[in-house]
Amino acid sequence: MDLQYFLCWRVAPLFLLMPRELHCMSVHIINEEPVYVIPGSSLVLKAHIKYGPLEEVSAITWEYEPETGFNSERVILAACPGRSLKCAGTRPNVHVNTEQQGTTLQINGYSTADSGVYTVTVTDHQGANTSRQCIVREYEAVHHVTVSINVSHSLLVCTEAWGTDPSFSWLYEKAAITQAVGKVSNNGATLIITISPICGHFTCVVSNKLGYSSDTYAAAPCETESRRTTAAVVCLMLLLSLGGVLAFLLWRRYRHNNRGERLYEHTDDTI
Template sequence: MALLEFLCWRAATLLLLFADVVHGISVHISNEEPTYIMPGSSLVLRAHIEHNSQEELSAVTWERAPESGAPDGRTSLAACPGGSLPLPVQCAGLRPNVRATLEPGASILHLNKYGKSDAGVYSVSVTGKGGQSSTARCIVREYEAVHHVSVSINISHSSLVCGEAWGTEPQFSWLHEQDAVTGSVGHVSPDGATLLITKVPICGHFTCVVSNKLGYSTATYTAAPCEPEGISGATVAIVCLVVLQILGGGLAFLLWRRYRYKNRGDRLRDNMDDNI
């Protein structure tokens, strides 16, 4: 059933594309995936236009609408004249920070000082003299910093999961006691959000660091304190040496004391024998 629905959807798409070719007009925007723009920077959208020599363009328009789809939020951004004007031509920008151009086979929209209110669905519509038209759309969103990082533990799977609210393009990394996680501590999932802990027992401070182009934020999970490491090798040798020195000193003292009292007793017996 799912395969049949997919085939029907593909067939409908091909039919729409075929209709555009027959009518002689098609347009698509290079930014097919959602585009994220840093606040205060410039947005540039490029639309590729195809039409046959018999179909002359009458108009090219750019618009923006809320991503929610509210019909009353549609805004006209620019209108480009059609006809047989020599290209490129400047389009009429309908907003102070917007300008657009119509070039051979393309139309380019420039928006300066991008702000939160500029987010939405951008569309470009191309209309021919015969009334045929084609429209392309893309989603534009504001690039946002990471927010509200949290770490939770899954005891049954010995893993930690790092979560982040709505930051753009979050990158995850892990620290254990302020050092990068190594294989002796655990393994990080391909997306970086999950840490599978191999260290037994689970102890110490595990910190998740989430970052993007606007900065970073952290969250820490604290387990029981870890036992001091490295109590083998040189440390064990030193401890054993100290213990042996203490035992050896005690044994030497006992032998010396025993020898002293033995000599003292021998001298007392000798003195008694001389007096007799």
């Protein structure tokens, strides 16, 4: 529980004895910051308001300003004045709802121009303001996926340019990574290769709500069992052929030597 809110309730009976400047009202935007919105969809921001028993909300205002830029000017999107807190948006696609302890801003047809800083301001019955801000950005698709290798550490590293909330996965020869091939890091961006030697095709796939992109690292072709068998057969045939040629040469030489000896012996007998 918020400490300020707790103290307000505990010391409420003493409020009449304290200065009028003391107030316990607070506001908190529930959305986790920053908020990413897909273009064309709706931006919804919710705020929770806390106030003591003697406090009363007299006005709620939602405003917008660019996140960056030198000429950033805050623009009122909707104002909810008076006890009824009836809200009026400044644009047709802006809607604000108010409850006893909360307010919701909705912008339909979100576009890149709607990215920026949103501020909700709550005014109490004494005119004191309490504000909170929230950064809103466009949800972007995945761009420019690249895979690089660290040969000394047998690592493949996958990087992505600027996509929102990217998710990484790996494929080896178009199939899921197994422990025999490698191990993926906790964030999915790094693949520790266990296969040796490093060969084949490693593909990194990066995806988010708007689609996916991929890149492939191609190592040397792997020697399959059939290739090794074929290579062994070829080597055996070459050895047999070489052996046959060598045997033929030896036989021919041996025959030539024998013919010379017989010719020599025949000549001696004639003489």
